[in-house]
Amino acid sequence: MNKMLLSLSVATVLLAACSDDKTPEKQIEPATPMNLSTSVTPPVAKKKSYELTAHGDTRVDDYYWMRDDSRTDAEVLSHLEKENSYADAVLAPLEKQTDSLYEEMIARIPKDDSSVPYKKNGYWYQTHYVGDGEYPIYVRKKQVDGEETILLNGNQMAEGESYFSIGSFAASPNNELLAYSVDTVSRRLYTVYVKNIATGELYADTLTDTTGQVYWVNDNQTLYYIKRDKQTLLGSQVFRHTLGTDQADDELVYEETDTTFYTSLGKSKDGEVIFINHSNTDMSGVTLIDANNAEATPTPFYPIEPDHEYSIEKHGDDYYVLTNWQADNYRIMKVAADSTQDRSAWQEVVAHNPDIYISSLEVLQDYLVYKAKENGYLRLEAMSLKDGSLRTIPTEDPIYTAGFTGNTQSDTNTVRIYYASLTTPPSTFDIDLETLQSELKKQNKVGDDFNAADYRSERLMITARDGKKVPVSLVYRKSTFKKDGTNPLFQYGYGSYGSTMDPTFVSSWLSMLDRGFVVAIAHIRGSQMLGTQWYEDGKMGNKMNTFTDFIDVTKGLIEQGYADPSRVFAEGGSAGGLLMGAVANMAPELYTAIAAHVPFVDVVTTMSDASIPLTTGEYTEWGNPANKEEYEYMLSYSPYDQVKKQDYPHMFVTTGLHDSQVQYFEPMKWVAKLRDYKTDDNLLLFITNMEAGHGGASGRFKRYEQRAKEYAFFFHLAGIEL
Secondary structure, rough: OOOOOOOOOOOOOOOOOOOOOOOOOOEEOOOOHHOOOOOOOOOOOOOOOEEEEOOOOOEEEOOHHHHHOOOOOHHHHHHHHHHHHHHHHHHHHHHHHHHHHHHHOOOOOOEEEEOOEEEEOOOEEEEEOOOOOOOOEEEEOOOOOEEEEEEEEEEHHHOOOOOOOOHHHHHHOOOOOEEEEOOOOOOOOOOEEEEEOOOOOEEEEEEEEEEEEEEEEOOEEEEEEEEEEOOOEEEEEEEEOOOOHHHHHOOOEEEEEOOEEEEEEEEEEOEEEEEEEEOOOEEEEEEEOOOOOOOOOOOOOOOOOOOEEEEEEEEOOOEEEEEEEOOOEEEEEEEHHHHHHHHOOEEEEEEOEEEEEEEEEEEOEEEEEEEEEEEEEEEEEEEEEOOOOOOOOOOOOOOOEEEEEEOOOOOOEEEEEEEEEEOOOOOOEEEEEOEEEEEEEEEEOOOOOOHHHHHHEEEEEEEEEOEEEEEEEEEEOOOOOOOOOOEEEEEEEOOOOOOOOOOOOOHHHHHHOOOOOOOEEEEEEEEEOOOOHHOOOHHHHHHHHHHHHHHHHHHHHHOOOOOOOOOOEEEEOOOOHHHHHHHHOOOOOHHEEEEEOOOOOOHHHHHHOOOOOOOHHHHHHHHHHHOOHHHHHHHHHOOOOOOOOOOOOOOEEEEEEOOOOOHHHHHHHHHHOOOOOOOOOOOEEEEEEEOOEEOOOOOOOOOOHHHHHHHHHHHEEEEEEE
């Protein structure tokens, strides 16, 4: 995304102007761990020394035995259950508070809710949630206000399953058949099924161990899907399946042999071309398949080459290309469909600007719309394909998140966007690009008492130790905030893969804001908040910047009076859990408590084992331990390896037994080592969802159970009564 043409290095932005007359919740003295547990003893894991040697360096891992890829080892499962029982016992005194928070959170979710319909191939598609149903119901109708046909009822399909997820679905071009995928384990190994929409008849075709994506050839008889390796979980083989045949007879049409690449599928809006997308952190590309030919041979759009990343959108007989070729922060080019492999034929449409980062685009009938960021500020630009004129789509909030959604038609000059800010609930707008008039199609309802005017958000730039300015988005309730260092702080961060956590609306955060918390998102290096270089400065041999940025943001917020130094809480998940682990080792004194969800904490051991899911695809993000220099650098920050005999904050650690991205044994080992090493009496809680994976519980309400526990724990430590 580009950065906005606001030349602000330090900006404070008011998103609402009205004051609030409600009194803040009663504050009490911060609690001590003795309030929660005096008689409960945490489980102690046994040690079995296991030596890991590389480059002449030997590490002794006392908890390597906890890895069980089959997830059936009785000793491992028993220890996880003991940890769960311990956490339950410690949190038992907070049961009423937890239940109250859970009810408070789910009350913000409408029981009956529907998405904005979108049109595709002559039908309007929509998603419903009904009553206490945990799962979506997918429907379609011929007219936008016509009679609905239920395509998939997630609640019925999930009956008897402890975990359930619909990956994707696609109607055949003649609108008679539906292909869809389901995961009931949470390992992201999806099974594809096909059914007759009119009769509900389920075909015998069953495609197992897929990534969940499925696309039709226009003959209504042929499907493309990606097979996923059951051990590494890499999806590298693209298969073509003909209805009525056995999966074993499917044709392999493409195989990615470079294990650092991820592979996915897509299809052009006009339905003419199926895309095979290839990407790692340094290069990307697209292979094309004629969707009108069930025997088509895949053809590269443009050959993959080092340091070149591009993505494409088809528009008639042309393609628009978002590319970093001679453009670090990307530019947009155009090429005729018959000349894609001749880069001299690529024509520049939006020139590269080193101060503006372009992240995505949408091509409509007469307009090109793209996301741009400048100085961390997002804007949406609309360029006329007729005369090249450029206009910015107006928005209410200076700091916000927005994206393209439901734009399935090419013959329109109306673009649909998803929009939200720290104070604006998720909203769907249709923007008329001729007039820039917007129509609000839907804004998520957030309970009965929510009033955006009660809250304020700001953008700060906090100076890191090396002089870099780190963007920080924060929000608070106006009636409870005092810039005098008395408010508890909840700080969130991620900082990896170039993934940018834009300021968005999180309904559960209201439970903190309404009790006096300041909530901050630290846009640390490793994201692309300030463009491509911001990402490069937080990966591989620069990874330490991610951790020091987060720490320096905490210090800056305390110094500027946004936070009570005795009540600072932090949270991160997955690669953000790695962040939490590093921060806990490096600056434990700053934080009252840290929540680390599905944390990637055993960096060196995991990255040294190509059999562990997703490892090889991460070499260009973290490094390959087979290289001595990269091994030593990763070892210098790997949270598991850097656990010290020191005091640590209170810790709230979670995982899922079936996690497909960060295996359960990483946090399990980390917690065991922390228990052995830490020199404090602070609480260390470890909760494993024995039925779920990386994303936690699958139901729309159920997923808040764990969050309610975390917040009750944090509130207790912050001295906040419920």
